[in-house]
Amino acid sequence: MKYTGRRTSFELKIALAILNMNTSITEPHKRLISSSQLILCWRNAPKETFIETVESRIIGKNNHDRFMVLIQRSQEIEITHNSGEVEQILNGGQNRKQSILSIVRESRFQRLVKSSISAPSDLIREGLIRITHAPKDFGGHARLDDGNRAVVSYSSVPTPQKYTLYPIFFGTDRLLESQRSVKFGGFRSNDKVSYGVAQVSIPHIHKEGKLERPIFLSRILKDNPNKHIVVHAKTLLDLESWLESAKRKLTNVLNTNSSHKEGLLFIHGYNVDFEEALWRSAQLRHDLKFPGLMLCFSWASLGSTKGYPADEATVDWSASNLKEYLTNVTENLGLTALHIIAHSMGNRALLAVLENWENKPGATPISQIILAAPDVDAKRFRQFGRVFNSYEQVTLYASRNDRAIAASQLVHNYPRAGGANPPLVMDHLSTIDVSSAGKDMFGLGHSYVAEVSKVFRDLFYIVRYRHKPDQRAGIMKKEEGYWELT
Incomplete structure (x- = not known):
């Protein structure tokens, strides 16, 4: 508000x-x-x-x-x-x-x-920005002019392109702060979903699960797409043009592989700005080798560690906007299947939508739902679980060592579904205890899915091949009914 x-x-x-x-x-x-x-x-x-x-x-x-x-x-x-x-x-x-x-x-x-x-x-009085050395990442030389500003000169030899570009079809209910540069900040729109396409590159030196970004000082200058994940362009489109653009992309996919006319939607969590949401979407598209349409819904997180109370209120407000976006994706694109990865607080908006979701005849079915470190009250999560049988497979990743989930539990005084003390066991839910993987998941103190290959490979077989837990290597079933990363 x-x-x-x-x-x-x-x-x-x-x-x-x-x-x-x-x-x-x-x-x-x-x-x-x-x-x-x-x-x-x-x-x-x-x-x-x-x-x-x-x-x-x-x-x-x-x-x-x-x-x-x-x-x-x-x-x-x-x-x-x-x-x-x-x-x-x-x-x-x-x-x-x-x-x-x-x-x-x-x-x-x-x-x-x-x-x-x-x-x-x-x-x-006026202050000056001083740079005392030349950053190493830009193929040029930085010096100080007479006004103590950084001046960067580049070699005339073209730098070879060593990255792969991916289109990310996004929807967001963030406030559009600049039409010219397509800038979305952390403020809410007036209940409007903006649609667009971002071109995001992944460098060839990329390591699976990593988010290559420049050192902080380099933000004064420019990202290097041969070394960093970079957003090259963002284009706003009206809904009709957005749907047409996505369909054209799918037609190209269909011409090369008729069995992969699918979509993958990423919904980020707390303390994530718009650019970071696009980086993560491209990283998932690349690392999962997903051949279909990559989608991203970015709700209006403030992108600040101190914005937790505001983000809590906003993610609940965003649920109706996510429903609008999800409706357009499933009813108007002609996908054969849609898979969804939601992280942290983003699970709240997704689960609120799925609780009352009706899959209309002829619409795209929602297949794989991955609930990564959900910052959701455990008992409320059980209520959401009453509709899990409506989907092909719902997977929960939880950890006892997740610092962000532990902090949330202290704030709310009740267990969170993303914790594993003990892991939740429910009908129509595959719970994977990934406590052995580490402390993180997708950044902000919980990025183990994005940064630990064992968990990421498990995610790969869920999204790409729709394998059930007993078909996947690297996890074993416990007597209590949940699965554990080995």
Whole structure:
């Protein structure tokens, strides 16, 4: 839910300080965050997450250092009587139809901002980004110009393409923050699902289950697709065009292998931003050697470790939007089967949809459902389990060593389905105890499926060949009725 009331005085102080900085900085790349982005965060970040949301959008270590200095010295900033009028504008109280960009460009707004606080000049003055060495990942040489900015020069010899490009057909209920660059942040849309296609590359040096990304400093410059998983392009489409594009892709698949006109849908968990959801989708498509259509539904997670309460509320809100997306996939694409992998908190939206799902005659059947480390109350999970017999196979991956699930259990005071103390045993459910694999699953302290080959190979035979547990090597059945990774 959007927070439309007053922010705290501390949040207002930081917002006004950043806006003041921006009025004196003429070069956009030197700003911690643009004024437009800051106002967007102000109006959309859930209560008490404004500071964390702004911090998550700041790129570069030096910029983060500058931001932390501002936070630490905030007691030196005093708010003036003009701050009330600026706050009213930030809240959108004067003209709700006026665009944010037009607001920040108004000279009157800039004058009000400059007179809204009193602070030491050295705290508000322009800062510089300094790079002291050349990053190694870009095939070029970095140096500092006279303005202490990084300048990168490249060799004139073309770099050979050493990666494979995959189309990811996504749906998202995130707020579209930039039409031009197709930028989706962590805020909710107005109950609208956006459809599009992203082109994501996997480098040839990729190791199964890994998510190759550059070191943090390199985000100031550019990803190298020969070494990193990279989103090359994102294209928004209306629903009709999206369906036509997906059907064309399936026609190409059908021409090469008529038995693999299938779809694989990935639904991410808590603390995942839009780009990361696309990275993981491409990684699964590549590592599972899945020949069909790769799909991704990205709900509006804040992408912040401190956003857990907000993500909990949002994932419940997202269920109806996921249902719309899933309905279009199963009724309008002509897939022979659809497999779904849901992770962590994303299981809540999926299970809420499946609990009342009706597979219409002629629609694509949902075949394999993989519930990876579900952050779902164990007893509520049992209630969802009443409909598991409607699907070909439902698999639960759980672990006693999953740190994120353990933390969630402490917060909620009740066992989670993704834990294994003991593993859940239910009719029409294949439970796999993967405690021996490690502590992680798909990142954020629980990425063992993506990073441990034994578990990943088990997933491979589920998705590619629909094997039951007794047909798969590497797991053994326990007397209690669940399966265990050997």
